[in-house]
Amino acid sequence: MIAHANKPKTFFVKILRQDAPGKPSYWEKFELDYEPELNVISVLQKIAAKATTAGGQKTTPVCWDCGCLEEVCGACTMVINNKVRQSCSALVDKLLEDGREIELKPMSKFPVVRDLYVDRSRMFNALKKVKAWIPVDGYYDLGPGPKQSRGDQEMAYPLSECMTCGCCVEACPQYSKIELTPNVGETPEEFEDRKVDTFNRNFVGAAAISQVALFNLNPTGKMNAGERLDALTEEGGIQVCGNAQNCVAVCPKKIPLTMSIGRIGRAVTFNTLRKWFDRPAKKH
Amino acid sequence: MADKRVLVVGGGLGGLSATMKLAELGIKVDLMSLTPVKRSHSVCAQGGINSVNDATRQLGDNEYKHFDDTVYGGDFLNHQPPVYEMAMWAPKVIDLMDRLGVTFNRTQEGFLDRRRFGGTLYKRTAFAGATTGQQLLYALDEQVRRWEVEGLVKKHEMWDFLGPILNDNGQCVGAVAQDLFSMEIKSFKADAVVVASGGCGLIYGRSTMSMTCNGSAASRCMQAGAKYGNAEFIQVHPTAIPGADKLRLMSESARGEGGRVWVPRKPHDSRAPKEIPDSERYYFLEERYPEYGNLVPRDIATREIFDVCVNGGLSVEENRQCVYLDLTHIEASELNRKLGGILDIYRKFQGVDPCYTPMRIFPAVHYSMGGLWTNYDKKESGGLIAGSPKNQATSIPNLYAIGEVDYHYHGANRLGANSLLSCIFSGLFVAPGLETLLSNQGPGSVAAEQPQSLYDEAVKKQQERHESLLKQSGEENPYLIHQEMGALMTNAATVVRHNNQLEEAIGKLADLKARAWKCSLSDTGTWSNQNVLFTKAMQDMFPIAEAILKGALARDECRGAHYKPEFQLPGLTAEDPAEHRRQAEEWCDKFEQNIQKFLKTSVSTYDGKDVTISYEDVDTSIEPPRPRFYGLVGAEQISEVWQERKKKKKEAAQAAVTN
Numbered sequence A: 001m002i003a004h005a006n007k008p009k010t011f012f013v014k015i016l017r018q019d020a021p022g023k024p025s026y027w028e029k030f031e032l033d034y035e036p037e038l039n040v041i042s043v044l045q046k047i048a049a050k051a052t053t054a055g056g057q058k059t060t061p062v063c064w065d066c067g068c069l070e071e072v073c074g075a076c077t078m079v080i081n082n083k084v085r086q087s088c089s090a091l092v093d094k095l096l097e098d099g100r101e102i103e104l105k106p107m108s109k110f111p112v113v114r115d116l117y118v119d120r121s122r123m124f125n126a127l128k129k130v131k132a133w134i135p136v137d138g139y140y141d142l143g144p145g146p147k148q149s150r151g152d153q154e155m156a157y158p159l160s161e162c163m164t165c166g167c168c169v170e171a172c173p174q175y176s177k178i179e180l181t182p183n184v185g186e187t188p189e190e191f192e193d194r195k196v197d198t199f200n201r202n203f204v205g206a207a208a209i210s211q212v213a214l215f216n217l218n219p220t221g222k223m224n225a226g227e228r229l230d231a232l233t234e235e236g237g238i239q240v241c242g243n244a245q246n247c248v249a250v251c252p253k254k255i256p257l258t259m260s261i262g263r264i265g266r267a268v269t270f271n272t273l274r275k276w277f278d279r280p281a282k283k284h
Numbered sequence B: 001m002a003d004k005r006v007l008v009v010g011g012g013l014g015g016l017s018a019t020m021k022l023a024e025l026g027i028k029v030d031l032m033s034l035t036p037v038k039r040s041h042s043v044c045a046q047g048g049i050n051s052v053n054d055a056t057r058q059l060g061d062n063e064y065k066h067f068d069d070t071v072y073g074g075d076f077l078n079h080q081p082p083v084y085e086m087a088m089w090a091p092k093v094i095d096l097m098d099r100l101g102v103t104f105n106r107t108q109e110g111f112l113d114r115r116r117f118g119g120t121l122y123k124r125t126a127f128a129g130a131t132t133g134q135q136l137l138y139a140l141d142e143q144v145r146r147w148e149v150e151g152l153v154k155k156h157e158m159w160d161f162l163g164p165i166l167n168d169n170g171q172c173v174g175a176v177a178q179d180l181f182s183m184e185i186k187s188f189k190a191d192a193v194v195v196a197s198g199g200c201g202l203i204y205g206r207s208t209m210s211m212t213c214n215g216s217a218a219s220r221c222m223q224a225g226a227k228y229g230n231a232e233f234i235q236v237h238p239t240a241i242p243g244a245d246k247l248r249l250m251s252e253s254a255r256g257e258g259g260r261v262w263v264p265r266k267p268h269d270s271r272a273p274k275e276i277p278d279s280e281r282y283y284f285l286e287e288r289y290p291e292y293g294n295l296v297p298r299d300i301a302t303r304e305i306f307d308v309c310v311n312g313g314l315s316v317e318e319n320r321q322c323v324y325l326d327l328t329h330i331e332a333s334e335l336n337r338k339l340g341g342i343l344d345i346y347r348k349f350q351g352v353d354p355c356y357t358p359m360r361i362f363p364a365v366h367y368s369m370g371g372l373w374t375n376y377d378k379k380e381s382g383g384l385i386a387g388s389p390k391n392q393a394t395s396i397p398n399l400y401a402i403g404e405v406d407y408h409y410h411g412a413n414r415l416g417a418n419s420l421l422s423c424i425f426s427g428l429f430v431a432p433g434l435e436t437l438l439s440n441q442g443p444g445s446v447a448a449e450q451p452q453s454l455y456d457e458a459v460k461k462q463q464e465r466h467e468s469l470l471k472q473s474g475e476e477n478p479y480l481i482h483q484e485m486g487a488l489m490t491n492a493a494t495v496v497r498h499n500n501q502l503e504e505a506i507g508k509l510a511d512l513k514a515r516a517w518k519c520s521l522s523d524t525g526t527w528s529n530q531n532v533l534f535t536k537a538m539q540d541m542f543p544i545a546e547a548i549l550k551g552a553l554a555r556d557e558c559r560g561a562h563y564k565p566e567f568q569l570p571g572l573t574a575e576d577p578a579e580h581r582r583q584a585e586e587w588c589d590k591f592e593q594n595i596q597k598f599l600k601t602s603v604s605t606y607d608g609k610d611v612t613i614s615y616e617d618v619d620t621s622i623e624p625p626r627p628r629f630y631g632l633v634g635a636e637q638i639s640e641v642w643q644e645r646k647k648k649k650k651e652a653a654q655a656a657v658t659n
C-alpha cells in the first residue's frame, strides 16, 4: 500500500515540449497541488485546464494522446522518469517516492507530432507487411471456426493482447527513429509511398514479429504461415534483431516476446531452407 | 457501382464490422476515426458476448429466449423486430468471430467456453480472458487492414467528424471533418454515411467510457436535423473505482465471491477501515435486503449506494462519494485465485491491495441506451428484411447509425454482453442494405452529381466556427465548463431522478450553455490544437445533455434505468386475501395505463436553439409487455392477475378471428 502521509504540498512536473515536427524541443516546468490518487493523465488534464507554468507564465496546454485510461488501448505511452510506459497507469504517489519532480518525455523512436504526442503509423504499417490477419474466405455464415485445444488458446491469448503501444520498440537498440518530410514537388501520395517503402526496409520490431507467432499458431492462419515468414526474411526482418531482450522487459502486457522471436527465428530458417531445396532444378 | 463510396465514421466494433462487410461486397469505404481504429473504446469491454449455443439449446434455450431476455431486461422499450433479428444472428456472429481468430477461451474438448451473465438463466456468454472487447476489436481491425491493403478501404485516422453535408433535398451526400494534426477542414464526398461513433459518457464528466466517447458525432447529426431516441436512458453500473480522470469498472464478481458493501455509521469516520469495529459499520445492503444481501440486482445496488451517500450523507469520504467494498475477510490466496484479474486493476490504478484494504467504489455512468433514431424494415414473420436500405437508417436520407450510437436494441436497460453483439450485428447487417441503396440511387442523389459549391460551403461554415473560436475572448475555461456540466448531469440525471431537480438542472444547463460560448482558449495555434477540438466537442455536448434532462423530466414513471421514486407503483399492503386481490387488480390496471402512456420512444429534435421531445410507439408485436417484479411485495398475486388477463385477451383475439 502506498502511504499518502509525508507527501509534499505541491510537486513539479517537467515536460519536454515541442511545438510541431521539425521544431526545437524545450523543457517546461509545472507546479501542481498534491492530491492523493492522481495518475499522470489526471496531472496532464490539470495542466491543460490551468495552462500556467511553475513560473506563473501563461502557456499552451500540453498535447498528449490517450483513450481508454485503463491500459488496454496503448495510446498514452510516453517516457516517464526515463522509463517507457503508459501514462494512465503511472501513479503519482508511486512516482513521488523518488523525489518531488516527475519528468515526462515523448517516445524517442517516433516522430513527435506535438509535445508528448508521437506518430506510431510505422507500427501499424508493420502489421500490413507481415499480413497480420486470418485470410478467411468471407463473412458469410460458414459455421464455427476450427476446434482448438485449451493449451493452444493459452499460448495464443497473451500474444493477442498486444496493444501496439510501442514500449518494446522504444527500448530496442535495433529500432531507430525514422522521420521523413515531404520533398519539394512531391505529391502527398508520392510522399506516402516513400514513407511506406522506408518503413518496410527498416526493422519491423518485436511487436510485429510476435504477431506473426500469433497468426502462425492459428489453425487457419497457419495455412499462410510461409507468406508471413517470407516477409520477415526481407530487409528489416527478423535478422535485424540482436537478441538484446530489452523489449520483453518493458512490455506492459508481459508478452513473451523473446519466446516469439526465438520461435519465429527458427521457423524463418526452416522456411528459407525448405524454399531453397524446393527450387526448381536448373535445366542443363 | 465501382466509383460509389461509403463514409464510415468510427472504427469500434460497429464501424469496423460494417467496413469489412461493405468491402467484401465490393463497395469502397472511407473509414474515419478520432484515434487509430485499433485504439477505439471497444477495447475496454471485458466480460463477453452473448449467443445461444449448442450446450444451452439442450437445456431448453433458443433464439426466442435470448430475444425475450433482451426485451424483458430492456423493460419492453426495445423495438422488437430488430432485437429478434439480432438474437437469430447471434450464434452466426460468434461463429464468424471464431473464424476470424478471436482467442476465445476453450473447454477441455476444444469448444468455445461460456459463462453466465446477468438477466438470463443460461450460459450464453463467450469470452476471451478478461479482454473480450479488445480481442473482438483486433480481429475486425485485422480484417479491415487486409481490405486496406487490397485498396477497398481508405483510413482517415485522427480526423474529427464535424457534421454531415446535406443537399437541397435533405439527402446526406458526404461529411465535413477536421484533421487533428494539421487542423485542415475538408469535405468528404460519400453516397452514404454510416455513423458508428459509440456512446456519450463524457457528458457526465467522468464515466467508465474512453476519452473519445463524447457524443460529438451524434450531436452534430442531431444539429443537422437527425432525430435522437430515448436519450434519458443511461445505464449506471453500481461498482466503479472513482479516479480523478476516469471511473474504472469493478466487476460484479467481487460481490459474487463474497464482497460486503458498507459505510461507517459515523459520517466520514477518519479511522482506517480495519479499525472500525463491526458494530460501527453499516452493511446497508445486508440490512435493507436480508434475503439477497450484497447480491441484489444491479439497478437496486446502484440506487442504494447512491442513496446512502447522497441522501444519507454517509459517504466514506467527505469530498467524494464512495462506499467500501470489502473482501478482506476472505483469504488472500483464495481471492487471487478467483478474482486475480479484476483485483489487479484495483492494485494497478489505486496502488492499494484489496486483499488487505477495503476497496472504495461508487456507481458510474456506463452505457447510453439512447442514441440516433434509426429505422428498420420489418418482416411479417418477425425479424427484419435483410438487404433493405431502411435498416439502421436515421431520419436523414442516406445517413445511417450503428453500434452504441443507435438506439433501438437495448430499450430502457441493456443486458450485460449484449452490446458487443448489437455493435457487430448492426455493422454486418447494415452493409447489404447500403448495397441496395447505392444500386438504386436515382440521378441527382449521388455524391458525384452534387455541385462542388455545396461541399465548399460546408467547409467554409466549419472554418468560420473554428476561426471564431480561436479569436474569441471571454472569461470562461472550456475544461471547467465541462467539469461543471459533468457534475450537474451526474447529480440530476443518473440513478435517482426527481422532477424538481431535473427542472433546476435544465435551467442551469442553459446558463452553462451560454457561458460555453464565452470561452477563451489558452491555445490559439494552428497545429494539433487539442484545446479548440475539445471546446468544440464540449459545446456540442449541450443538445444531447438537454435531451437527456428533458426526456427524463417528461417521463413520469419508472422504467429500466430511469427511476423516479415518486412514480413507482408501490407493492401490495393488504393482509386480507380479498383486499390483496383487489390491490393486485388495481396494480395491473395502473400498469396497463402506464403502458398506454409511457411505453413510447422519446424522440428529441434540435432546432439550433432548443431540444423538443415527442413520442413514438414502440413495436411490441412479437412479445407483449409484462411487468418486471424484482423485489416487489405481492409479486405473486400480481403475476396471477396478469396471467389471467393475458389469457383472456388471447381468447378474445382468437374469438375475433373465428367470428
Ligand SMILES: Cc1cc2nc3c(=O)[nH]c(=O)nc-3n(C[C@H](O)[C@H](O)[C@H](O)COP(=O)(O)OP(=O)(O)OC[C@H]3O[C@@H](n4cnc5c(N)ncnc54)[C@H](O)[C@@H]3O)c2cc1C
Pocket: B009, B010, B011, B012, B013, B014, B015, B032, B033, B034, B035, B037, B040, B041, B042, B043, B044, B045, B046, B047, B048, B049, B132, B133, B159, B160, B161, B162, B196, B197, B198, B199, B208, B209, B210, B212, B213, B216, B217, B249, B366, B367, B402, B403, B404, B405, B416, B417, B418, B419, B420, B421, B423
Ligand atoms: C468498461 C466497459 C466494459 C464493457 N463491457 C462490455 C461487455 O463485457 N460486453 C458488452 O457487450 N458490452 C460491454 N461494454 C459496452 C461496449 O463496450 C460498447 O457499447 C461498445 O464497445 C461500443 O462500440 P461502438 O463500435 O459502438 O463504438 P466505440 O468502440 O466507442 O467506437 C467509436 C468510434 O467512433 C470514433 N468517433 C467518435 N466520435 C468521432 C468523431 N467526432 N469523429 C470521428 N470519429 C469519431 C472513435 O474514434 C471510435 O473509433 C462495456 C463498456 C465499458 C465502458
Ligand code: SF4
Pocket: A161, A162, A163, A164, A165, A166, A167, A168, A169, A206, A207, A210, A250, A251, A252, A253, A254, A255, A257
Ligand atoms: S508487444 Fe508489448 S510493448 Fe510491444 S507494442 Fe505490444 S503490448 Fe506494447
Ligand code: SF4
Pocket: A168, A171, A172, A173, A174, A175, A205, A206, A240, A241, A242, A243, A244, A245, A246, A247, A248, A258, A261
Ligand atoms: S530482442 Fe530483438 S527486438 Fe527485442 S529489444 Fe532486442 S533487438 Fe530489439
Ligand code: FES
Pocket: A065, A066, A067, A068, A069, A070, A071, A072, A073, A074, A075, A076, A077, A086, A087, A088, A089
Ligand atoms: S489511455 Fe489507453 S493505455 Fe493508457
